[in-house]
Amino acid sequence: MCARAGAESFGQRKRIILSSGAEIKADLAVLADDTSGSDSARPGAWQILIVDDDPDVHVTTEFALNGETVLGKPMQFLHANSAAAARQILTDADDIAVILLDVVMETDDAGLQLVRVIREALNLSAPRIILRTGHPGYAPEHDVIRNYDIDDYRTKSELSRIRLFTSVATALRAYDRLRQLMDTNQRLEQLTRELEVLNIDYLEQREAALSAAQAKSRFLSNVSHELRTPLNAIVGFSELSLRALNDGRSVPASYIEDILEAGRRLAAMVDDILDFSQVDSRRRQLVVEPIDVQELVAYQSELYQADAGRLGISLRCQLNQDKRILEVDRASLSKVLGHIVSNALRYSPRHETVEIGWTSRGGELAISVSDRGPGIPKSIKSHLAEPFSIGQDVLTKDASGLGLGLTICRHLTAIMGGIVEIADREGGGTIVSLVFPDRIG
Numbered sequence: 001m002c003a004r005a006g007a008e009s010f011g012q013r014k015r016i017i018l019s020s021g022a023e024i025k026a027d028l029a030v031l032a033d034d035t036s037g038s039d040s041a042r043p044g045a046w047q048i049l050i051v052d053d054d055p056d057v058h059v060t061t062e063f064a065l066n067g068e069t070v071l072g073k074p075m076q077f078l079h080a081n082s083a084a085a086a087r088q089i090l091t092d093a094d095d096i097a098v099i100l101l102d103v104v105m106e107t108d109d110a111g112l113q114l115v116r117v118i119r120e121a122l123n124l125s126a127p128r129i130i131l132r133t134g135h136p137g138y139a140p141e142h143d144v145i146r147n148y149d150i151d152d153y154r155t156k157s158e159l160s161r162i163r164l165f166t167s168v169a170t171a172l173r174a175y176d177r178l179r180q181l182m183d184t185n186q187r188l189e190q191l192t193r194e195l196e197v198l199n200i201d202y203l204e205q206r207e208a209a210l211s212a213a214q215a216k217s218r219f220l221s222n223v224s225h226e227l228r229t230p231l232n233a234i235v236g237f238s239e240l241s242l243r244a245l246n247d248g249r250s251v252p253a254s255y256i257e258d259i260l261e262a263g264r265r266l267a268a269m270v271d272d273i274l275d276f277s278q279v280d281s282r283r284r285q286l287v288v289e290p291i292d293v294q295e296l297v298a299y300q301s302e303l304y305q306a307d308a309g310r311l312g313i314s315l316r317c318q319l320n321q322d323k324r325i326l327e328v329d330r331a332s333l334s335k336v337l338g339h340i341v342s343n344a345l346r347y348s349p350r351h352e353t354v355e356i357g358w359t360s361r362g363g364e365l366a367i368s369v370s371d372r373g374p375g376i377p378k379s380i381k382s383h384l385a386e387p388f389s390i391g392q393d394v395l396t397k398d399a400s401g402l403g404l405g406l407t408i409c410r411h412l413t414a415i416m417g418g419i420v421e422i423a424d425r426e427g428g429g430t431i432v433s434l435v436f437p438d439r440i441g
Contacts, residue, residue, distance in 0.1 A: 045076035046172055047095050051086040051114070052102040052132070057156070061100060064161040070172045082106055083114040090118060096127050097175040098168055103133035103144075115148045125149075126178050128171035132156050226269060233262035275335070275408050286329040286415060293324040293358050297367065300337045301356050304345060312350035315341070318357030324365055326436055328416045333434075336409045340369045340432045343406075347373035348429075365438040366421075372429040376406075376422055409434075 048065070050058050062077050069075075078096070080086035082105055090096060099118070103111035111131060118124050129150040134157070141153050151174060152167050159167070237259045241251040301317035308315035326333075337356075344354045352372040359366055410420045418436040425431050 045074045046070060046097045047078060047093065048075050048168070049078045049080065049086065049089060049096050049099045049127075051080045051083070051099060051105075051111070053081050053105045054102070054134075055081075057102070057132075061164070064164050065168060068165055068169075070169045071176060075168075083110040083117075086114060087117055087122070090122055090124060090127075098171045099127050099129045100168075101129055101131050103131055104135050108135075112144065112148060115150060119149045126175060126182060128175045130154065130167050130171055132159065223269075223273065227266065230262035230266040230269070234259055234266070237262070272408065275412075286332060288327055288329055290325045291328055291330055291333065293326055293365065293367065294320055296330075296333065296337070297356055297358055300334065300341060303338070304341050307342070308345055308354065311345055311348075313345055313348050314351075314353040315345065316353055316355050318355055320358060322360065324358070324360060324438065326365065328418075328436070332412045332416060336412050336434060337367065337369070339406070339409050340434075344369050344371035344373065344430075344432075347371065349373070360438050363438055364435050366433045366435045368431055368433040370425055370429060370431040372425070372427075375424055375428070375430050 050061050052058060052061075058079050065075055065077075067074075078089055078093070080089055084106070086099070086101075090099075101111045101114060103109065105111060107113075111133075115129060115131075118127065118129065130152045131144060131148075131150050132154050134155065144150065144153050151171050154163070154167065237255045241255050241259075244251050244255075298317055298319075301315055304315055341354070341356060348354055348371045354369065354371045356367075356369045358368065406420070406422075413420050413434055416436070418434055421431075421433040421435055423431045423433070
């Protein structure tokens with residue numbers, strides 16, 4: 001009775017028609033006592049996919065390989081009863097090491113077609129494929145090995161337990177080496193991309209350093225050229241004055257005036273250089289205090305009235321009935337306004353008017369100086385933020401000076417929390433505005 005019951009149970013298992021992975025799991029569960037739970041999930045195990053429409057092949061294959069280890073890792077089995085089911089599993093899983101694939105399933109060449117799908121459509125090059133067939137006549141071994149990317153091709157009748165393990169172990173070792181090579185290649189590609197980024201950064205920094213060095217050289221050339229001009233005037237008129245005194249003649253007042261003017265120019269240039277050095281090194285210390293904007297504008301207008309009269313230019317202060325207080329550094333703001341007013345007077349034609357005033361606009365307070373000069377060239381506007389750049393070459397520029405004024409103004413204004421706006425004036429000329437947040441009324 002027991003033998004008969006056992007035979008019936010085995011025959012029942014053979015008659016199971018596989019239609020899904022779930023049915024295979026159910027069939028394997030019947031043999032749980034015989035296979036010691038070999039289908040249970042085991043982390044770190046080799047993933048082996050068995051693709052066959054014969055349920056007994058699934059059972060016997062797992063039974064034969066159960067408990068074996070390769071490279072210190074056990075095997076875990078996945079099951080598919082058709083090429084379509086196998087494709088779905090391969091689409092969802094990315095760590096399958098070996099595929100034991102039947103050739104004849106839904107069609108006579110379903111397994112061969114699945115090989116092309118795996119390698120070409122799914123682009124899976126790592127999994128090793130071992131073809132198994134019970135009908136070698138449908139797919140001659142020579143043609144299959146030559147035309148398909150597989151690792152082995154065996155008839156089911158010749159695959160004893162030892163030969164099956166040998167084929168699978170060989171495939172697993174090949175898979176392990178291939179994955180190591182692929183991982184190494186990915187790391188190399190990542191390192192290559194990182195090196196490319198570093199190389200681009202290096203080239204950009206090198207280009208910036210070269211540009212800064214060239215700008216610095218032009219700046220130093222301009223400084224030496226501009227300092228030499230007032231020094232030559234001081235030395236020349238001093239020699240003429242000394243000669244006149246030695247000859248018993250009086251020194252013309254114009255000599256003294258020229259020496260004084262050259263000395264003032266030289267002192268102004270030295271101040272600009274010192275201011276620029278402090279701006280560049282961020283060492284300038286601000287003393288913030290409340291400033292009456294109207295009072296400051298009126299003072300700057302009064303301060304430059306004499307210079308404007310000597311140049312034949314009218315300097316007009318636009319009065320504003322409102323009262324505004326700014327929390328800024330008085331010395332820095334006065335220096336910025338002084339630079340802007342001096343430039344406006346310097347470049348304005350005779351008999352023109354330079355205007356200085358302030359307005360409140362939409363939460364901002366703008367102190368503006370407008371002139372009727374030739375305007376500020378684009379070459380200077382576009383280089384205000386660059387160190388050592390004056391916008392014009394020392395040998396070709398159309399006016400004397402270090403060209404540091406607007407750069408210093410921009411940096412000092414930014415330190416005080418404002419910005420410098422430069423706009424072309426309608427009808428000719430320039431409007432330079434210092435714009436600050438209008439926080440205090």
